[in-house]
Amino acid sequence: MNITLINPPHTAIGSRIPKEHLPPLGLLSVGGPLIDAGFTVRLIDAEFGPLPLTEIARQVQLLETKVVMIGHSGSSTAHPTVVELCRLLKLAMPHLTIVYGGVHPTYHWDEILRECAHVDIVVRGEGEETALRLMHSLASGADLSLTNGIAFRKDGDAVATPPAAMIRDLDAYRIGWELVELTRYSYWGGKRAVVVQFSRGCPYLCSYCGQRGFWTQWRHRDPVKLARELAWLHRKHGVELINFADELPTGSRKAWKEFLEALIAERVPLLLVGSTRASDIVRDRDILHLYKRAGVIRFLLGIESYDDETIRRIRKGASTSEDQRAIRLLRAHGIISMATYVVGFNEESDRDYWKSYRHLLHYDPDQVQLLYATPHRWTPFYATVLDREVLQYDLRRWDYKHQVLSARGVPSWRVFLWFKTIEVLMQARPKVLARMLFHHDADYRHAMRWYTRIGRRVWFHEVLEFLFSVRPLRIGPTLRQFMGETLVEREYALAKRRASERSRSTLTPVP
Template identity: 65%
Template sequence: MPHEQLPPLGLLSVGGPLIDAGFEVELLDAEFGPMALSAIIEHAVAAQPDIVMMGHSGSTSVHVTIVELAGMLKQRMPDVTLIYGGVFPTYHWEDVLNECAAIDYIVKGEGERTTTLLMQALSTGSGLLEVDGIALRVDGAPFATPAAAMIEKLDDYRVGWELIDHSRYSYWGNMRAVVVQFSRGCPYLCSYCGQRGFWTQWRHRDPVKFAQELARLYREQGVELINFADELPTGSRKAWKAFLEALIAENVPLTLVGSTRTGDIVRDADILHLYKKAGVIRFLLGIESYDEAVLKNIKKGATTSEDQEAIRLLRQHGIVSMATYVVGFEEETDADYWRSLKHLLCYDPDQIQMLYVTPHRWTPYFPTVANRRVIQTDTRKWDYKHQVLATNKVPPWRVILWVKTMEVIMQTRPKAIWRILSGRDPAFAYAMRWYTKIGRRVWFHEVAEYLFGTRQIKNGPSLAKFWGASLHENEEALAKKKKKVIAIKASSVS
């Protein structure tokens, strides 16, 4: 999206604790431009860092770029230490250390505490193997220390907002914007989710302190738009309601967008007016499929009736519903796509986002499709917006034809157009117009890319052969707090 850029929350979250621990930190957001790799190298050389930390959004697609960048950095600065963190290296740490000699350390799982401890160990030159949650080479071979304990009190670590110029970041039509996390994790067991196990367990910040932070960002930095990175910010009704009430009390005109589950919307039918009053304008809902059998197989833990009711309730309160719909979970036929379209029309969401299933090696979904053929071996395309697995009954060209046709029908049906033009709720109408404008640009870009830029292979390897053995048994990246048990021996009394 030209001229629209969101700040890198992951790196800011690591940067804040490092600053508080006394380290000098600079953030280079290479997404602006985006910068050419050569420009990134020149910037790094000029800064003369002792350590370069690299991270990226998404689970897989930017890893190839990280490897290339790491090699270039080490070539120009042989003595610099390179640290790599994020979802992909957390699970693929052994492969990364075997295949990329330039990367020295990997931070596994959430990084605030682990990265700070690693930096302190590197500063003193000792105790590296005592830092939980890292991977490194010992005697030339990849080695991982025990999993780090999850951060139970998220408010113990602050986001390093001072590392960015807020005026450079915008979203939702040039509204000054930030990405935030109220919570981490998800208690549900969706088998294809690449994030749930990374956070291991659902936790949330202090609702009042979080509302105060958002209000401060508005008053001091002019932030207008809050984009939630949470998988499930509404996971606790009590905590979410407390946050909404605290933010309403702050009396700041913020616009909130995020993702949640349809079940939480139905659960909160009686407090959706608080959602609206606090500034919530859109929630992305993971519909995933209309087929109850598919929902059961992927352990979605939702029902089609619940999905429809959530969409109705959001619209009733002037909140835009965006339904994500994933194709490729199973070997669909043309008839399946036709039924999908009919069900989506029946659901009647305000907006739709069509995605392709992307099997991550560390998820329980991976072994269930290990024998399916890979048709996209360029992992830079493993981003949910490109077909990566073959559907034997429908060729790739017809899959994208179905997907793009469904998008056009959903976004240009009379009901959708009326919601854009009616203007009864200015914020709602604006949200519809903005997404339609962005969606139109994306639609043509994806069609052109498929026709002129995508290279798919006909007889690709199986998924298992392409990625290797499943890592789903190590899906939980963090160590949970051990439950304390008190054993009491009682003597008999006569």
């Protein structure tokens, strides 16, 4: 059976860095097990170009595809594009089976099957084992209701099977690196790069996070095996930079330390970038030299807010003093700190935006990334903002870089002005410019220059976009009116118990 995996083009400016793309890890993770099971698998990465949707459909036809599997890391923002692509695919190949997976379809499976007639099956939760079982069922004509972790139509109704069991052994299914030409992928200013996961999930309870519940529980790969794989990628394919897609790669000090030591022992000149929590940096202050020796060049830290009450309300489980200490520790070891800061958790006033700026100045991160609070229906945060007005109808722009929710008393243009002014003032500080020009570490200087160059391009793009094309609504519907009630009861997408311990239950119809 011929299977084509499709990474659809994304409209967000953050995914459109000129001449730089990262491989679609989720599709590669699904593709590897399918290849090993004997299926013929190909991948179309439509981010290159980006490819027009009509050209994607043409290529699928040429490959004589029986099943298309579509997924994207920008799940919700890519959804409108996926819907249109599915329409074109079915128009060209009416008998094609279309399978749709990712975070957004995992939680919105019923409305997708109800509203998108061209989508046949939805994979819910992590896809390696579920996709493999599903393809075997399709190839043999077996009853789909026996495959856990999917949703489909039965007698015209959208139904879901029980949640798939969480994959305990993350090394049980390999990444299908052969599906892509790694020489095409680069990041960080032209360095050959890939995306990997050391772990999945996060034990913390941040109410706004759309990923934590998708993975359900924190798990990690074998540290030594991952180090060997990264070394192989460097020696075999010339990979220079590793971008960790984890929510919390450092979740286990013991496992992370073992990984760092194993990678150091491989003696490969890799650069590592990723995200973690400030508390883990403070916890690991005595082994940060291992971070540096292994190649860690930057960690993103979620600062989120200057207000401890807001941090408590969104269940961040952090403190402002710990955040600042982590930034200083990273700097002392030659590791760049990027602070993300979220606008819109509350309906802030002008004074709040000024305090946010002063707060970031006090933290003194090397890089800063401002984001807008963006509510996902399956998160606890969504239920707390149901009565706020929605200013952006286009789901493609629910990408954390466009204002979605109103701030009572502060018009959207002034929120945008604060947002962009804080960005430019933070990145133009004399301290930042001095580090960018005179830091003793060449990799550090390169990273600072690259981020400044990309940030400048994005900054001007977003200003022009706001002025001339996508200005928010002045008065919009409430979030409840626009999107509907919360789906928080679906937050945990996977069954925590092992497959052998599960009892078969009946299909779940749409309520």
